[in-house]
Amino acid sequence: xxxxxxxxxxxxxxxxxxxxxxxxxxxxxxxxxxxxxxxxxxxxxxxxxxxxxxxxxxxxxxxxxxxxxxxxxxxxxxxxxxxxxxxxxxxxxxxxxxxxxxxxxxxxxxxxxxxxxxxxxxxxxxxxxxxxxxxxxxxxxxxxxxxxxxxxxxxxxxxxxxxxxxxxxxxxxxxxxxxxxxxxxxxxxxxxxxxxxxxxxxxxxxxxxxxxxxxxxxxxxxxxxxxxxxxxxxxxxxxxxxxxxxxxxxxxxxxxxxxxxxxxxxxxxxxxxxxxxxxxxxxxxxxxxxxxxxxxxxxxxxxxxxxxxxxxxxxxxxxxxxxxxxxxxxxxxxxxxxxxxxxxxxxxxxxxxxxxxxxxxxxxxxxxxxxxxxxxxxxxxxxxxxxxxxxxxxxxxxxxxxxxxxxxxxxxxxxxxxxxxxxxxxxxxxxx
Amino acid sequence: xxxxxxxxxxxxxxxxxxxxxxxxxxxxxxxxxxxxxxxxxxxxxxxxxxxxxxxxxxxxxxxxxxxxxxxxxxxxxxxxxxxxxxxxxxxxxxxxxxxxxxxxxxxxxxxxxxxxxxxxxxxxxxxxxxxxxxxxxxxxxxxxxxxxxxxxxxxxxxxxxxxxxxxxxxxxxxxxxxxxxxxxxxxxxxxxxxxxxxxxxxxxxxxxxxxxxxxxxxxxxxxxxxxxxxxxxxxxxxxxxxxxxxxxxxxxxxxxxxxxxxxxxxxxxxxxxxxxxxxxxxxxxxxxxxxxxxxxxxxxxxxxxxxxxxxxxxxxxxxxxxxxxxxxxxxxxxxxxxxxxxxxxxxxxxxxxxxxxxxxxxxxxxxxxxxxxxxxxxxxxxxxxxxxxxxxxxxxxxxxxxxxxxxxxxxxxxxxxxxxxxxxxxxxxxxxxxxxxxxxx
Numbered sequence: 040x041x042x043x044x045x046x047x048x049x050x051x052x053x054x055x056x057x058x059x060x061x062x063x064x065x066x067x068x069x070x071x072x073x074x075x076x077x078x079x080x081x082x083x084x085x086x087x088x089x090x091x092x093x094x095x096x097x098x099x100x101x102x103x104x105x106x107x108x109x110x111x112x113x114x115x116x117x118x119x120x121x122x123x124x125x126x127x128x129x130x131x132x133x134x135x136x137x138x139x140x141x142x143x144x145x146x147x148x149x150x151x152x153x154x155x156x157x158x159x160x161x162x163x164x165x166x167x168x169x170x171x172x173x174x175x176x177x178x179x180x181x182x183x184x185x186x187x188x189x190x191x192x193x194x195x196x197x198x199x200x201x202x203x204x205x206x207x208x209x210x211x212x213x214x215x216x217x218x219x220x221x222x223x224x225x226x227x228x229x230x231x232x233x234x235x236x237x238x239x240x241x242x243x244x245x246x247x248x249x250x251x252x253x254x255x256x257x258x259x260x261x262x263x264x265x266x267x268x269x270x271x272x273x274x275x276x277x278x279x280x281x282x283x284x285x286x287x288x289x290x291x292x293x294x295x296x297x298x299x300x301x302x303x304x305x306x307x308x309x310x311x312x313x314x315x316x317x318x319x320x321x322x323x324x325x326x327x328x329x330x331x332x333x334x335x336x337x338x339x340x341x342x343x344x345x346x347x348x349x350x351x352x353x354x355x356x357x358x359x360x361x362x363x364x365x366x367x368x369x370x371x372x373x374x375x376x377x378x379x380x381x382x383x384x385x386x387x388x389x390x391x392x393x394x395x396x397x398x399x400x401x402x403x404x405x406x407x408x409x410x411x412x413x414x415x416x417x418x419x420x421x422x423x424x425x426x427x428x429x430x431x432x433x434x435x436x437x438x439x440x441x442x443x444x445x446x447x448x449x450x451x452x453x454x455x456x457x458x459x460x461x462x463x464x465x466x467x468x469x470x471x
Numbered sequence: 472x473x474x475x476x477x478x479x480x481x482x483x484x485x486x487x488x489x490x491x492x493x494x495x496x497x498x499x500x501x502x503x504x505x506x507x508x509x510x511x512x513x514x515x516x517x518x519x520x521x522x523x524x525x526x527x528x529x530x531x532x533x534x535x536x537x538x539x540x541x542x543x544x545x546x547x548x549x550x551x552x553x554x555x556x557x558x559x560x561x562x563x564x565x566x567x568x569x570x571x572x573x574x575x576x577x578x579x580x581x582x583x584x585x586x587x588x589x590x591x592x593x594x595x596x597x598x599x600x601x602x603x604x605x606x607x608x609x610x611x612x613x614x615x616x617x618x619x620x621x622x623x624x625x626x627x628x629x630x631x632x633x634x635x636x637x638x639x640x641x642x643x644x645x646x647x648x649x650x651x652x653x654x655x656x657x658x659x660x661x662x663x664x665x666x667x668x669x670x671x672x673x674x675x676x677x678x679x680x681x682x683x684x685x686x687x688x689x690x691x692x693x694x695x696x697x698x699x700x701x702x703x704x705x706x707x708x709x710x711x712x713x714x715x716x717x718x719x720x721x722x723x724x725x726x727x728x729x730x731x732x733x734x735x736x737x738x739x740x741x742x743x744x745x746x747x748x749x750x751x752x753x754x755x756x757x758x759x760x761x762x763x764x765x766x767x768x769x770x771x772x773x774x775x776x777x778x779x780x781x782x783x784x785x786x787x788x789x790x791x792x793x794x795x796x797x798x799x800x801x802x803x804x805x806x807x808x809x810x811x812x813x814x815x816x817x818x819x820x821x822x823x824x825x826x827x828x829x830x831x832x833x834x835x836x837x838x839x840x841x842x843x844x845x846x847x848x849x850x851x852x853x854x855x856x857x858x859x860x861x862x863x864x865x866x867x868x869x870x871x872x873x874x875x876x877x878x879x880x881x882x883x884x885x886x887x888x889x890x891x892x893x894x895x896x897x898x899x900x901x902x903x904x905x906x907x908x909x910x911x912x
Contacts, residue, residue, distance in 0.1 A: 080850050081847060082848060120767055120777070121767045121777065125768060125837055128765065128768050131841050131844030132844075133848070148848055150844055177777070177780070180780075180807070184783040184784065188731040188732040190731045292728060292729060294619050294624060295619045295623070295624045327544070327560070328556060338609070339609070340610065340611070340613045341616065342613070342620075343613055343617035343621075363620045364616060365615075365619060393557075396561050396563065397561060397562075397563055398563075400562050400564065401560075401563040403563075404563060404564070404565075407512035407853065408851045408853075411851075
């Protein structure tokens with residue numbers, strides 16, 4: 040939980056830092072986890088991420104990791120899907136398994152009163168899932184239904200087209216939920232292989248927040264993860280970002296067009312990361328007062344919402360943004376975005392101060408809610424930050440000078456490379 | 472201004488169930504105040520809820536409540552357009568607003584010591600809104616784009632709007648919250664200001680403050696900022712045109728080329744929580760879980776996804792809170808090769824079987840355990856707890872009703888569930904919608 044140091048917060052002016060009392064827990068089995076003890080509500084939020092995720096799909100087996108994750112609760116040990124659901128709900132525990140591009144996530148909540156049973160059942164799902172033919176067919180059917188709906192969703196189509204344009208032949212260019220063809224062809228062996236490849240101890244990042252002590256957490260983690268393979272499949276290499284000023288239009292019958300835009304960005308360990316991060320907030324933070332929101336929505340009424348920012352993946356770093364507008368105003372919207380991109384290196388001292396005040400003020404407000412904090416802590420571990428990062432982070436924002444901001448703006452935001460993917464029926468979009 | 476404190480009347484000091492510390496009081500001008508203490512983080516959520524929503528609009532002006540919600544960010548006598556949100560974000564906070572049929576609410580989430588500031592601004596725009604014609608025109612376009620994004624770009628959005636309109640012959644719940652496009656296009660500055668003056672006043676509002684605060688702090692600040700605003704005095708009860716008894720089932724069959732996955736939705740008119748009378752809605756919450764809301768522990772999932780394999784997905788949903796009505800909704804997504812007609816026949820067979828055999832005791836105890844746990848997990852979100860109280864109080868309920876609700880929910884019996892099921896699951900009081908791409912689906 041947030042340390043009581045925060046009592047001081049009311050007395051001093053900003054900036055403030057997030058004083059989250061994070062303990063590091065090392066288990067007998069050699070796992071490490073971050074823990075925040077919060078006994079106020081009698082439950083624990085446990086977040087585990089396995090680095091790799093759907094990027095570990097073998098070529099031709101796209102969607103295997105997603106299907107595997109969807110099957111973990113569909114029968115394990117001696118329990119079939121119905122038995123597992125009944126056992127889980129009788130304990131009132133909740134487990135969620137998510138397949139993301141760079142990680143496989145396990146999000147669990149369980150009550151203090153039956154913690155051991157809830158952990159045993161979660162272990163069963165993680166370590167000993169059945170992948171019975173029956174369950175595979177049922178979940179495959181659900182995934183195919185989802186893909187049929189996605190195939191008619193302009194936002195999903197735009198995301199797929201953007202990845203294809205941006206990542207060339209890297210695994211990131213492939214749809215992480217697979218295609219109807221790849222999903223239909225997956226066998227139980229493929230699914231077992233995806234399980235072994237992704238859920239291994241060498242790539243696990245763990246955070247727990249709630250009503251539990253370090254001494255109680257350590258053996259639970261060994262129990263949960265101890266019987267998983269020590270190592271998983273090798274991670275993919277870096278991607279080359281191939282966004283170089285393209286405008287790609289995919290026709291789709293809709294009154295509005297979905298527009299994704301972006302180009303290569305930079306990583307957290309880049310010396311210009313914090314300046315660029317502050318600049319991206321000034322430009323595209325999805326709130327009122329940011330440049331894109333002011334120009335596209337507030338002044339012109341072209342959209343309900345627009346945002347842009349740094350998106351950092353394990354093997355590529357991008358600047359990306361999204362907006363939806365009527366087909367007739369796609370060209371105007373793109374023109375405004377391009378003009379704003381060109382205007383970025385004119386950050387004013389007032390804009391910089393306002394963005395810094397917002398970012399430093401908003402940061403401590405993020406740390407509320409056990410599940411929320413657990414997710415944030417695992418995210419920090421995956422990005423390679425140290426445990427005291429929450430208390431330091433605002434000083435990095437504070438240190439950004441106007442010179443830094445404008446230098447980073449010129450270096451990172453490039454109107455020449457800014458690329459657009461449009462899905463809809465846009466009017467007046469000739470060749471760029 | 473401290474002397475004004477003497478005008479405070481403390482109405483209802485409550486001490487809720489173990490971990491939820493709720494107090495409530497009212498100011499002289501009729502503003503109701505609810506304080507929820509949660510000291511886990513130095514954060515506070517400040518919300519003002521008005522007892523006015525889309526169902527309180529005049530016929531022909533659909534979307535006005537929501538349009539006004541947007542315009543509330545366009546400035547007051549002392550604040551420039553957009554300045555409200557900019558001041559909140561300059562403090563690291565976030566702010567937004569939302570509109571439903573029964574309420575319009577505005578909130579800010581800020582560091583606890585910024586409560587004074589946001590309260591001052593929210594009180595200001597309760598009475599001092601000024602609207603420039605140019606801002607109104609631009610914002611109308613924003614709302615039209617919002618409608619295009621949320622509704623028109625998605626056949627599921629259009630389908631839901633059509634079903635909602637079909638469910639109500641007379642009650643304004645049949646009207647889309649965002650408004651029909653042709654009526655949004657005609658919404659004027661004058662109409663918005665008239666609606667504002669008619670409905671925005673302390674005696675038509677509820678202040679909910681949740682987080683790292685004490686009731687005394689909130690009381691003092693509320694008195695300072697909201698206390699001086701005079702009561703409207705003339706805001707009457709919310710009498711909406713009543714829905715006549717439904718005597719014939721209705722159908723909506725919608726075809727759209729953009730449909731990737733066909734599905735069917737069956738909605739039954741159902742009662743909502745009314746003050747002092749919450750037992751039936753509580754039974755309906757459990758019924759929805761038994762039918763489809765609890766995955767494999769639900770009748771629909773077991774019959775259609777596990778046994779017959781006629782469906783790839785099933786669900787059931789019931790919102791117990793609504794000023795006048797609610798609906799119990801069932802959803803079936805058929806497996807490939809299964810038509811919507813076949814899926815509907817199968818759905819009706821499951822319902823018939825449920826009514827004939829009654830509650831499965833295993834499912835019942837599992838679902839009751841789940842409901843109890845959800846109440847514990849729900850405390851993790853301060854905003855969620857604040858929203859619960861705001862929703863209840865704008866839907867005709869009292870703080871006492873909301874505090875009593877978790878226990879009423881936990882004391883539901885299988886007999887109550889079956890009684891509620893027999894009352895509600897009557898096809899004559901239902902609307903069934905099919906969404907498909909082709910006629911043969």
